[in-house]
Amino acid sequence: QKEVEQDPGPLSVPEGAIVSLNCTYSNSAFQYFMWYRQYSRKGPELLMYTYSSGNKEDGRFTAQVDKSSKYISLFIRDSQPSDSATYLCAMTGNYGQNFVFGPGTRLSVLP
Amino acid sequence: NAGVTQTPKFQVLKTGQSMTLQCAQDMNHNSMYWYRQDPGMGLRLIYYSASEGTTDKGEVPNGYNVSRLNKREFSLRLESAAPSQTSVYFCASSASGGAHEQFFGPGTRLTVL
Numbered sequence: 001q002k003e004v005e006q007d008p009g010p011l012s013v014p015e016g017a018i019v020s021l022n023c024t025y026s027n028s029a030f031q032y033f034m035w036y037r038q039y040s041r042k043g044p045e046l047l048m049y050t051y052s053s054g055n056k057e058d059g060r061f062t063a064q065v066d067k068s069s070k071y072i073s074l075f076i077r078d079s080q081p082s083d084s085a086t087y088l089c090a091m092t093g094n095y096g097q098n099f100v101f102g103p104g105t106r107l108s109v110l111p
Numbered sequence: 112n113a114g115v116t117q118t119p120k121f122q123v124l125k126t127g128q129s130m131t132l133q134c135a136q137d138m139n140h141n142s143m144y145w146y147r148q149d150p151g152m153g154l155r156l157i158y159y160s161a162s163e164g165t166t167d168k169g170e171v172p173n174g175y176n177v178s179r180l181n182k183r184e185f186s187l188r189l190e191s192a193a194p195s196q197t198s199v200y201f202c203a204s205s206a207s208g209g210a211h212e213q214f215f216g217p218g219t220r221l222t223v224l
Contacts, residue, residue: 095210
């Protein structure tokens, strides 16, 4: 079993849809949970991070962490064509040890 | 403020050739990282440097060496390139204790024939 699993997609949705992206993990030592967005042929950029369990909202983006289920989600509301990208989850421990990325989910938002 | 810069952007090597990928950051970050990204594999850590003067192996260090030249620069060297090292290489940096907030460069696309 991989340390972090993520549905690779591709995922296609119409503009305005609510998008749910998910990752599962196996290492209970993970404490920081990140979501990166990567446009084609560009480097990843950090969207947001959450510490431990709970929710965090930033504009149209909401990150959720459920440590009891080892499951994290990123929700995108009112999706836009400019949200079309690959979304990578990432996780690490309290001191930056064992930093791991998921394989990424490719999202296309169709106008 | 350029953030993280990488050179070159593209490179084609023949098997057995050597090359150095350069990375520099202007954010005064202590920690720097080298990753490779392959289809379906996500980003995998090759080496990292928690601070100037220190380097540590990541998940896939075999076939690579690194040098933390100073606080700004972190280079990755392939001594004898192999086709399995065909990949996109990303450099990243973060503040001390901030591995959860990494800033990435634009990447180097390397093909080994």
